[in-house]
Amino acid sequence: MASTDRDASYEHLHLSRALDGRVVGLRFEHGKANEVGSGVLGEIERLAQELEEDPRAVALITWSERASKRGTPIFVAGADVTERVGWPDDRIKQHVRWQRQVLARLGSAPVFHIVVVNGVALGWGTEYLLTGDYAIACDDAVFGLPETGLGILPGAGGTTELQLRVGPSHALRLGMTGERIDADEACRIGLVQERASTVAAARERAMTLAGLVAKRSPSALKAFKTALQKSRGMSQEKRHELEARAYERCVDLGEAAIGRENFDASRRGEAMPWGPKR
Numbered sequence: 001m002a003s004t005d006r007d008a009s010y011e012h013l014h015l016s017r018a019l020d021g022r023v024v025g026l027r028f029e030h031g032k033a034n035e036v037g038s039g040v041l042g043e044i045e046r047l048a049q050e051l052e053e054d055p056r057a058v059a060l061i062t063w064s065e066r067a068s069k070r071g072t073p074i075f076v077a078g079a080d081v082t083e084r085v086g087w088p089d090d091r092i093k094q095h096v097r098w099q100r101q102v103l104a105r106l107g108s109a110p111v112f113h114i115v116v117v118n119g120v121a122l123g124w125g126t127e128y129l130l131t132g133d134y135a136i137a138c139d140d141a142v143f144g145l146p147e148t149g150l151g152i153l154p155g156a157g158g159t160t161e162l163q164l165r166v167g168p169s170h171a172l173r174l175g176m177t178g179e180r181i182d183a184d185e186a187c188r189i190g191l192v193q194e195r196a197s198t199v200a201a202a203r204e205r206a207m208t209l210a211g212l213v214a215k216r217s218p219s220a221l222k223a224f225k226t227a228l229q230k231s232r233g234m235s236q237e238k239r240h241e242l243e244a245r246a247y248e249r250c251v252d253l254g255e256a257a258i259g260r261e262n263f264d265a266s267r268r269g270e271a272m273p274w275g276p277k278r
Contacts, residue, residue, distance in 0.1 A: 012040045013047065021056040022214040023207070024111070028064040028076060036124050037080030038095070045102045051109040058221055059210035060109070062132065063116035063203055073119025073140050073199075076128055079156075099124075099156040107131035107157075108229060110222035112213045114206040117141040117192065118199040122180075126191075127156040130165060133225070134209065135192035136202040137183035143191060144180035164232070166190050217255040217274050223247075 007015040014027040026047065028034040036044075051057050066074040079099070084092055106113070107130065115132035117125075122144045129135055129143070145162075147154045154162070154175060163171040170189045173179065186192045196202035213221065227246035231239040250256045255274055262272050 010043050010046075013043045015047070018207070019211065019214045021054075023059045023061065023210045024051070024057050026060060026062045028062070029066055031080065033068065033074050033077035033120075034064055034066055034125075035077050035080040036099075036128075037083045040080075041099060041102055044106060048102065048106040048109050051106075051111050055218060057111055058216070058218055059213045060111045060113045061116065061203070061206045061210055062113070062128075063199060063206075064118060065199055067119070073138075075117045075119050075121040075141070076125030077120055078123035078125060078146075096155040103127060103131050103156050107161075108226075110225055112210065112221070112225070114209055116196075116199060116202040116206055117143075117183075118202065123147060123154065123158075124156055126162075126174075127154055127158045129191070130157050130161045134194075136194045136196050136205055137186050137192040138199050138202050139183060139195075139197050141183040141186065141192075142180050143174075143182075143186050144178060145174050146178045148175060149178050215269070215271060217250065217259065217272070219253045219255050219274075220250045220259075223249050 007017075012030045014029055016025040016027075017023065018025065024047075030040060031037070051060065064073075064075045068074060084095070087095070112134070113132045115129050115135045116138070117129060117135060118138040119140055120142050121129060122142070123146055126143050126145055145154050145158050147158070153159050159175065162174065165171075166174075166189045170191075174181070181189075181191075183192070183195055187195050194202075194205065196205055223246040227242050231242050234242065258272060258274060259266065262270075266272060
């Protein structure tokens with residue numbers, strides 16, 4: 001992924017840009033095992049806000065190239081529970097509510113979020129995966145939810161959101177047994193959508209997808225994702241009305257007219273002159 005230099009204003013997250021800022025890269029490389037504590041969580045919340053406000057960004061790619069001292073690849077090993085030592089119960093409850101809110105906000109960000117999982121993705125790592133719109137697992141990816149064995153449950157979306165991805169039976173299986181699954185099984189049950197042999201191959205595929213997204217109307221992309229997510233659980237009548245309003249917003253913003261005017265160029269895969277209503 002050809003990109004600009006890392007955004008030095010972030011202390012924990014490694015952020016980069018590609019394709020004139022339209023594709024944001026997020027690489028995890030912090031702590032001992034990419035564990036997520038308050039500092040990392042705060043920066044993810046900041047990133048979600050920036051994605052909401054940035055008119056250029058249309059895709060986000062998350063990955064990790066981290067490995068343990070023994071050479072075990074790591075995506076995210078889990079939450080940083082060591083920082084909670086000595087915390088009163090009320091503070092722990094408040095912190096986990098914050099985790100849930102931050103991941104939900106990132107999942108709703110108006111970009112196509114591709115998550116590349118290389119190595120261990122346990123607990124919070126599997127929950128982070130659920131913020132993605134599309135996931136690619138490498139050969140050595142491992143997924144699991146160990147929380148119920150620790151007297152808690154997956155509290156950052158793994159209890160309520162996982163079933164939307166894999167169905168209630170597989171969600172109950174993962175959450176109630178703590179069983180770890182490999183990339184093949186994750187792909188079979190729909191936790192991830194594609195396989196790749198290496199993190200380099202997965203990133204190349206992710207960049208190909210992001211490049212396709214970057215050619216499309218930014219306002220249409222954002223309207224499409226928002227309408228799709230909001231329509232879950234609605235009746236057909238309400239879903240259709242939501243789709244109608246989203247479509248009409250694209251017309252009102254003027255990018256539908258740009259698409260019509262440049263239809264042949266679009267079919268050839270050329271860049272489109274997207275912009276505000278003229």
